[in-house]
Amino acid sequence: MATATKGTITVEGHDITITNPEKLLWPEKGITKLLYLEKLIALAPYLLRYCRDRHLTTIRFPNGIHGKSFYQKNCPEPIPDFVRLAPLDGIQYVHLDSLPTLLWLGNLACLEFHASFHRIGSELPAEWLIDIDPSLDYEPRIMQAVHLIGEALDKMGIHAVPKTSGATGVQLYVPIAKPYTFEQLRTIGHFLGRYLTEQHPKLFTIERLKKNRGDRIYVDYLQHWYGKTLSSPYTPRAREAASVSAPLEWSEVEAGADPRDFHLLNIEERLRTKGDLIAKSPLQSLDRVLSFIGQ
Structure with a gap:
């Protein structure tokens, strides 16, 4: 106290x-x-x-x-x-x-x-994160894109928790049931990114250079790596909305949630009613998809 x-x-x-x-x-x-x-x-x-x-x-x-x-x-x-x-x-x-x-x-x-x-003290990832990064400052398709990625992951037998970055992007957070290497998770991410760009070439890209992306949404499977970082769940962000990186329910994604709607002045009420959506998610095995793609 x-x-x-x-x-x-x-x-x-x-x-x-x-x-x-x-x-x-x-x-x-x-x-x-x-x-x-x-x-x-x-x-x-x-x-x-x-x-x-x-x-x-x-x-x-x-x-x-x-x-x-x-x-x-x-x-x-x-x-x-x-x-x-x-x-x-x-x-x-x-x-x-x-x-x-x-x-x-x-x-x-x-x-x-x-x-x-x-x-601390480990070289293995604690979870798997995919960063969904718009190329535009304002991207009205971001939640549509996240919904499509969620559907693709479901087909792979993987349940993810979407979370706003608190800025313009969204991340897919996958709690994992056992240790995997960063290399294994990057392989799955690349597989996912290629699938999405083939299925929706006008919406998604895995092109790292922003100047070459046009208006497409970047599926960033490379950021998740040893020594790198990403906005932590529930971190505030230095944006005018005082937004907070907030895990979402899939129904909120489908309803087109705006990342600016989750901020320091209302996050307490959200946590009281919904709790920690990541902590509630079951741990995921990635063995099946790794086997499928030959890892």
């Missing part, structure tokens, strides 16, 4: 100094730093689930979403005694495993949380 005194909050026995609590971070939504920290407390049980035991990259916006920003991989200094580190390849990543650490990062205006695809 948090208590506040003179610009300091005490959380789980640790004192965290809060600076500039009235600074507007999302001006269009009227979200100050203090309100942001309150929303992080509500998001913590869900966000920490997908950042714990991972190498964390944050994006910091010291003066709010319209100011300059920068990626933060190395842990900011000075480092409080309650913050744990996750070293990898010479970088001292933050191990985001507690509410005090989350609020400390929030006070530093870390507005986005991007976790590694693999757990």
